[in-house]
Amino acid sequence: MPRNILPVFSLLLGTLFLFLGNGLQGLLLPVRGTHEGYSNEILGLLGTTWAAGFVAGCFAAPLLVRRIGHVRAFSGFGAIICLNVLVTGMFVNDAAWLTLRAVTGFCTAGTSMIIESWLNERATNESRGAIFSLYIAITLMGVVGGQLLVGVADVTTPILFMVCGILYCIAILPTTISTAASPQPLKRVSLDLKGLYRNSPVSFVGILMIGIANGAYGTLVAVFGAKAGLHQGTIAIMVSITIFAGAIMQFPAGRLSDRMDRRYVLAALSALSALAGFVLVVLHPMNVYVIIALVAIYGAAANALYPIAVAHANDFAAPEDFVKVSGGLLLLYGIGTVIGPTLGGPVMTHFGPHALFAVTAVAHLIVVAYSIIRSRIRAARPREEKDNYTTAVPGASAQLATPEGLKLDPRATGSTDRR
Known part of the structure; x- marks a missing residue:
């Protein structure tokens, strides 16, 4: 190593x-x-x-x-x-x-x-x-x-x-x-929305909704914490716990999705994150430990969704198309993160800070419904034909990644030029 x-x-x-x-x-x-x-x-x-x-x-x-x-x-x-x-x-x-x-x-x-x-x-x-x-x-x-x-x-x-x-x-x-030689020129990025949807409708809709939810949460959760009366240090801890919980959840969720229809795992995790969000919206908890616990549950479920959706798309893609499909989904996720905060701000203004989780819950419920509907229309890939699950950067760090970073993924070996 x-x-x-x-x-x-x-x-x-x-x-x-x-x-x-x-x-x-x-x-x-x-x-x-x-x-x-x-x-x-x-x-x-x-x-x-x-x-x-x-x-x-x-x-x-x-x-x-x-x-x-x-x-x-x-x-x-x-x-x-x-x-x-x-x-x-x-x-x-x-x-x-x-x-x-x-x-x-x-x-x-x-x-x-x-x-x-x-x-x-x-x-x-x-x-x-x-x-x-x-x-x-x-x-x-x-x-x-x-x-x-x-x-x-x-x-x-x-x-x-x-x-x-x-x-x-x-x-x-x-x-x-650094004295190292500069790498090869960066390649221009392309985005084929029709091709992405034809390859995997669930991943297309799911990634967009996950981007909306994560974009709204990632931008406005600090606003929620401040207006809920939390100290700035507590807000930092709350946000960090969300990311750690998501990182920990990715391994068991990923292994489970390798063994069964990934759409069911997407639906279950989306339902759990929606439930945690609705509890925050309905109960308006004031105890800081209760808030952190609910946000941790939300983060564990919500931050594990992205890599499972990407793995599901790659189940139906040719091996040489890994970078193309994953890169397109990454940019689609980015589009969702543009939409999410734009929706979340006005909703919080009209309905209060806890309404942030109503925005995320609605997005996750759409993932639940569409995943279940599509599971009745298209058969899942046999286990031996599935793409290997690998943790993806946006789910792990709650930050956007670039298509260039996808080439580091071991699954990309053979799909791009290697020296």
Whole structure:
């Protein structure tokens, strides 16, 4: 293991600091925005603009990287992200924050694609599994660690924005000073919605709904916590527990989906997350431990859905189409994360902070209904013909990933060029 990891250690270290910054900034903005009295609609749009910028970056960033090279592009993207977070802390203005957040999303897609392509270039078929697993673990640790930093300083001061800027600066260094050869040019991303639906209607609808639910939750759960009277440190713990619970659930849920119709597992987990959401909506619990327990149940079920839906789609796809299908679903998930916060903000304004979970519950109930309906129309794949389940980045880290990162997945071996 050390022999396989050593050549990409500096890249993985940069990845850790990149996701530390992402985790801190992603939670800091809604908490600070709530303190400043921003409306739920504006707070929701913080997530919408970031996700829209990220999806746009997946399409456009490869063109820029081709023109100026990987190292210059990475340094430029990282510098812009750092400048954006510092300016965000200096000028507390909702319109400025929305614009800066979109630019940050775009640049984050660029930095992530460059790191992932670099890792993919250095990985061999023998080391790919180890590097892929470690990459997922690092994104999880980075996001959670960044979120927990929210509790170490007063969110009403510029200190945490400065800490975030420092993290992004450190993230730039390993790739900038690396002597390794630049990877092959990034490939342009394509999105074939009709082809995705024909391949697996359940995965198409399910991924879109999961994106809507996760986008609404990921952006607005801090707003829910603040308006429910939770301390900023408690909010960070609540969000982190959600991610950890989802990471722990992925293994048993994935193994179960390998042994039975994945659509039933999708329906059961979606029903569980919807139930936890409805309990929060109906009972309005005030006890912090009850809230955290219900949110943990929600996170365990909701964050395990994405990789199962992707595995179900790959059950019906040719092996050489793995990257194409999974990449398309990833971008579809990104579209869902644009829609979710846009819906969640107004709903919370009209019906209160707990109504966030009504939005997620409705999305998950649609997954339940459609999965059951389709299971009556199309037979499941025999167990021996199923794709092997593997943890996927969005489910593990509650962050968007890039199609470039899919090439690190061991299942992609043989479907893309290998050196």
